[in-house]
Every structure is written in C-alpha cells, then in structure tokens.
Amino acid sequence: MEKDIKIAVLAVQGAFAEQMERVSRLGAECIALRQKADLMQDFDGVILPGGESTVQGKLLVELGMLEPLRDKISKGLPVLGTCAGLILLAEEIGNDEHVWLGTLPVRVRRNAYGRQLGSFHTEGMVWGIGTVPMTFIRAPYVEETEQGVEILAQVENRIVAVRYKNQMGTAFHPELDADNRIHEMFLAMCEKG
C-alpha cells in the first residue's frame, strides 16, 4: 500500500521517532525536520509530535523554523499536531503567555489533567472514525473553539480532537496506540491537499 506522498515530522524534541515509524508503516515517505534547511524540501503534510511544547516552540524560534512553517500551514499545508503539537498550533494558550504557530483558532489549556499521576488511557468516539484508543500524557485539552472549527472528539465533556481546514489537532497520542485510523484520516487530507 505504497502511498505517493511525503510527510515531514518535526524532529526537534519529543516522540518524533514514533510518528515517523507509523507514517512509514502506512506507506508514506517520511522526512525529519531538524533545522531550517529541512523545510526547503517539498512535502505533502507535516506532523508536530508530542513532547514538551516549551522546548519545541523555543527550538522552532532559535532554529529560524517558526516563520517558514507558519507560512506553509497558512498557505494550506496539511498539519497534524498531537499533544504538544496541538499546543504549538493553538492561537491561544489559556495558562501560558506563549503563542507559537498560532494558526489554529482554539484556546488550549496545558497540563490540563495535572501532573503525571493525572495521565490516563481511555477510549473515545472520533467523528467519522468511531471509537479509538486514546492515551493522554500530561495532556492539554481544548477550552474554546472559534467558528469553523470542527470538534472531532470529546472525553468527559472536554474537547480532545479538532479539525479546521487543513489543520488537525489531538490532545492524545495516536502514535502510541496500535490503531491507525487517526493517521489514515490525516494521510487522506494530505493526499487530497
């Protein structure tokens, strides 16, 4: 099931290897984005992995990657942000003054479930897919969405997955569970893109 698409994974910090492994297994070509020059290549979609958003955000700035990446996303490049990646995309962070890419019109709350003892695994309905396993690690959730943002999933009345045009964000980590459907949904967005 070789797909003729190329996915870039932001690889400055965090669980990028897991995302690359998953995307490759699903038949897409995969490249790592570690510095500005890597962004000059052509690719059909980008994944922002889990990790620490403060670290990833800061490295994006220092390595001169923030602006070019924001530019690509604003121009329609499909993007999937998981956990820290969702925070990087958010237009506003409720409990933090930083805004990183700020392309997704939602307000998120960092560490919304508390410290590591608050991390949990569950299952939840994702719109258009069905029930999927969901792993939350010191996870955020979405507090508020602007008009036009589709709410794809909620867990205990908290929004945990959204889509807005070319952007998709999950508070949980689809790359940590065996289910491929979230990634397949994203790859389908990239194929159309």
Add this chain to the structure above:
Amino acid sequence: MSEDRYTLNKQLAQMLKGGVIMDVTTPEQARIAQEAGACAVMALERIPADIRAAGGVSRMSDPKMIKGIQEAVSIPVMAKCRIGHFTEARILEAIEIDYIDESEVLSPADDVYHIDKKQFQVPFVCGAKDLGEALRRINEGASMIRTKGEPGTGDVVQAVRHMRRMNSEIAKITSMREDEMYEEAKQLAVPYELVVYVHEQGRLPVVNFAAGGVATPADAALMMQLGAEGVFVGSGIFKSGNPAKRAAAIVQAVTNYQDSRLLAELSEDLGEAMVGINEQEIELLMAERGL
C-alpha cells in the same frame, strides 16, 4: 502499579526524548532551565559537584523546596530519593512528583535492595552502567534508564563507557541463538523474558538517557551519537560561567547532534565550563553504588 500505569509512565519518558533534563536547586534556576529549553528539571538541594565537595550523608531534598520548583515551571519536575529508601519515594509520590530518580548520587539507604518500584503509581528512572543493571532496574519497575556516568565530575568518560558497554551487550544479545539466551539471562542475573525482548527489539524496553559528567554541547552531542535518547545535565550548567547560554546551547546540540557546523557555533563563547575532576582523582565512585 497496573500495567496501564506502567505503560503511561514509560510513555512520559518517550515524550522527553531528544531533550535535556537539568539539575536545579532553586525556583529561579528552574525558570532559567525552562527558558533555556529543558524538557524537565531535576529538583535537588545540592548539585552533585557540591554533594561531592561537602561529603557526608546526602538525602532526599526538602519537599517544600521541591514544591517551590513545581510551582515555578510548567515542564515535568523530577526529584531524587536514596537507593532503597522507599519511604522517601512515598513522600515524593505524595507531592505528585512527575518522575523519581532512585539515585546513586545520594547516599544509599539500603546496600542490598532497590525499591520495589512496581508498588508505586509515579514513574522511576534509575542509573545503570551495564545491561545487567539496566534490566534489573526495569524488572523492579523502572520506566526509564540513564547511564550512571560519574556525577559531579564534568568528566564524560564514564558516561561514554557505560553507554558503549550497554550498546555492545545489546548487540551481542541481538545476534545470539535462541538457545543461548537462558545462559545469558543467568549471567546477567535478569529475567529471561527481558533478554528475549532485547534479542527481538535490539534495544531496552524503556527510554535510555545519558547522564553523569556531561558539561559541554559537544559532550551532549557525543552521547546522542553513541545512542542516548536524551541527556541529563547536572552540575555542568549551574557550575559554569554562563548557565543560561550553556543550557540553551546544550539543548540545541541535542537536537542537531549530527551537524558539526552548528555544534561549532553553539560551542562559541560559552564562558567557563565547570571545573572538571578526572576519574583518577576521585575518592568516591558513585557509579559503584547500587548494582
């Protein structure tokens, strides 16, 4: 600890990969570390170099001091307890620490038994200088491993030795015949199942960081080249001339550890590095604690 909880704890370590965990002793240092790009901080009263200089018995930090650091930053906060001191570990769990380091840097509380880490909800990271130690700690419930190195020395030689030793032992098991693994488990004094895991996957079942003696961006990049999945930096940062700059440079070095040109830039003008101690000059080898 349930299987689910253990998985979640291993997964938190996965999120720390490619990052730098920094020792801090005050909320102010914790903020500097976070600003510089630390993916987690290790809260402790004295950094290893000072523990070494002060001598005497070294214990878990004051919970109040740890809580001050938890309030100061949004990244995960780790803290150390003594080897075998399960009551210190319970105290750290009670203040909802994100990761406990059952650490040879502190004076061991038990010279035979490590903590039965499976009895806890919070995750543990443990030091190891070879594969046997790493797998024994994992069998006890550690969800992350780091090399022991030799803390507080600014000398990377032991961390290098431990990482290379672990890697070569893993490579050896990977190439073994199935029927040789029983004997290998016996030699390493670890469960057979863990040897089988290493044989099949070619790696530890948990994330493996480098620690002990990392003092420069080049040291950090060297450890990444040798297969570390991230780096702990202890005394190397706040014992140096310009902690904020050095910390930020080490963070970038870990991300782009293969780009020598960038490493050259990052290594410029960092001010004074911590004064190192060579291994021949050390009286106390912390790596020999807790085997």
